[in-house]
Amino acid sequence: MTRQTFDFPNVESLKRLALSESGFIFDPVTGNSFTVNHTGLALLQLIRQTLDVEHITKKLQAEFVIDASVAERDVSEFASLLKVNFQ
Numbered sequence: 035m036t037r038q039t040f041d042f043p044n045v046e047s048l049k050r051l052a053l054s055e056s057g058f059i060f061d062p063v064t065g066n067s068f069t070v071n072h073t074g075l076a077l078l079q080l081i082r083q084t085l086d087v088e089h090i091t092k093k094l095q096a097e098f099v100i101d102a103s104v105a106e107r108d109v110s111e112f113a114s115l116l117k118v119n120f121q
Contacts, residue, residue, distance in 0.1 A: 076098075077090070077094070
């Protein structure tokens with residue numbers, strides 16, 4: 035697997051988010067709310083725990099039975115979306 039660096043938002047801004055099991059996300063600072071699917075929720079929870087891309091992609095591969103390149107692409111795309119919405 036190619037080792038990439040992703041531009042994640044500030045972890046503290048992600049930790050303040052309220053998450054529901056259904057994928058509803060609420061930012062108490064801005065008042066914004068978002069909805070993500072099961073994969074997005076799993077990704078967000080992993081990112082809140084660690085910014086180690088290798089660890090995140092391995093967890094995704096195990097949970098969703100996908101190959102490394104797909105997991106890496108998913109992390110990259112989701113990191114970009116998070117960066118746009120949370121600073």
